[in-house]
Amino acid sequence: xxxASLEIVRESASAGLAAATDEAALERWHxxxxxxxxxxxxxxxxxxxxxxxxxxxxxxxxxxxxxxLTAQYDEKRAALAQAALQARLASERVDLSLPPRAxxxxxxxxLRSTLREICQAFQSMGFSIYDSxxxxxxxxxxxxxxIPPHHxxxxxxxxxxxxxxxxxxAPMDGPTDAAARVLRTHTSAGQIRAMRAMGPGPxxxxxxxxxxxxxxxxxxxxxxxxxxxxxMVGTDVRMSDLKGILLQxxxxxxxxxxxxxxRGSYFPFTEPSVEVDLRCALCGGAGCRVCKYTGWLELLGxxxxxxxxxxxxxxxxATHRGIAFGIGLPRxxxxxxxxxxxxxxxxxxxxxxQSFR
Ligand code: FA5
Numbered sequence: 001x002x003x004a005s006l007e008i009v010r011e012s013a014s015a016g017l018a019a020a021t022d023e024a025a026l027e028r029w030h031x032x033x034x035x036x037x038x039x040x041x042x043x044x045x046x047x048x049x050x051x052x053x054x055x056x057x058x059x060x061x062x063x064x065x066x067x068x069l070t071a072q073y074d075e076k077r078a079a080l081a082q083a084a085l086q087a088r089l090a091s092e093r094v095d096l097s098l099p100p101r102a103x104x105x106x107x108x109x110x111l112r113s114t115l116r117e118i119c120q121a122f123q124s125m126g127f128s129i130y131d132s133x134x135x136x137x138x139x140x141x142x143x144x145x146x147i148p149p150h151h152x153x154x155x156x157x158x159x160x161x162x163x164x165x166x167x168x169x170a171p172m173d174g175p176t177d178a179a180a181r182v183l184r185t186h187t188s189a190g191q192i193r194a195m196r197a198m199g200p201g202p203x204x205x206x207x208x209x210x211x212x213x214x215x216x217x218x219x220x221x222x223x224x225x226x227x228x229x230x231x232m233v234g235t236d237v238r239m240s241d242l243k244g245i246l247l248q249x250x251x252x253x254x255x256x257x258x259x260x261x262x263r264g265s266y267f268p269f270t271e272p273s274v275e276v277d278l279r280c281a282l283c284g285g286a287g288c289r290v291c292k293y294t295g296w297l298e299l300l301g302x303x304x305x306x307x308x309x310x311x312x313x314x315x316x317x318a319t320h321r322g323i324a325f326g327i328g329l330p331r332x333x334x335x336x337x338x339x340x341x342x343x344x345x346x347x348x349x350x351x352x353x354q355s356f357r
Pocket of ligand 1 (some may be wrong): 048079156185186187188213215220221222223224225229270299300301302303324325326327328329330331332342
């Protein structure tokens with residue numbers, strides 16, 4: 001009988017516990033059932049009214065009931081705490097799902113990408129790349145190239161001389177001093193170095209790189225600009241090689257059925273010297289504003305290596321001949337892409353640079 005009443009208490013207490021949905025309801029339940037003034041304590045007080053023989057079993061049944069309800073209470077309390085924690089985590093969650101900033105893809109600078117194409121074009125014709133210093137001596141930049149001190153050709157290449165030693169306030173060396181250091185004014189400065197490194201064998205190299213001239217910056221001139229020097233020396237080298245190589249080069253870089261023409265010119269380090277013109281790709285030779293209605297565009301300077309220069313490079317001009325050419329990179333890119341101002345290349349204007357993608 002007593003056990004049956006305890007079972008009813010257990011059932012209703014368990015149902016009450018299951019219905020508690022928050023901390024406050026749980027505490028109310030605890031007060032009602034398990035506290036000193038709660039329902040189970042009242043049951044204990046009833047023990048005294050039982051027969052002596054029943055008291056022990058009834059007491060044990062109440063203890064078992066307390067144990068069951070306490071375990072259920074602890075379990076419920078842990079579940080409510082866990083649910084509260086989850087709710088808090090959900091409400092305080094940091095939203096990391098912002099859309100990322102778009103990644104901007106870079107590209108090679110138009111000078112750099114064309115320089116690569118030019119190097120590849122010459123490499124496909126058997127040329128290798130020869131690197132020579134940017135800081136040169138007056139001797140290599142001028143004198144060994146048949147440009148002695150005070151030669152009028154120096155006027156065409158206004159030169160940056162470096163202060164001797166490490167003292168920037170020391171008086172500059174001048175063009176009469178062979179060891180005076182200069183920023184090379186043209187890649188031709190590397191011609192003698194390449195010949196001396198490869199002689200007496202054949203030479204077939206290009207020397208790409210920056211040159212420096214103390215010039216006014218205009219739409220066609222910068223103080224630093226790339227040139228690509230070409231040099232070929234051997235026992236069987238002729239002017240027709242020069243024309244064939246440059247025609248092949250022009251067709252690879254400008255595409256299509258290009259034509260080149262050689263026009264007499266003067267450089268102290270080549271004899272004969274020529275300017276090489278490219279048939280204007282815009283008008284096909286008919287004449288337009290870009291080619292100044294001549295049908296031709298000036299591309300580069302070239303010629304047969306002067307005997308004095310061959311000798312300075314360690315070759316006998318009686319048995320060896322050479323061809324040399326010097327291409328100005330920015331003006332070539334201007335021709336190729338219709339760029340009207342050389343200064344665009346160094347302005348870092350993304351709109352200009354991206355137009356070459
Ligand atoms: C020379 O520099 C000779 N060394 C070229 C050469 C090599 C001739 C081998 C014969 C044999 P020139 O000064 O013309 O030549 O310059 C060659 C090219 O460099 C020019 O056609 C032009 O495209 C480019 N150039 C010269 N000065 C500048 C400048 N200030 N800014 C941009 N490009 C320049």
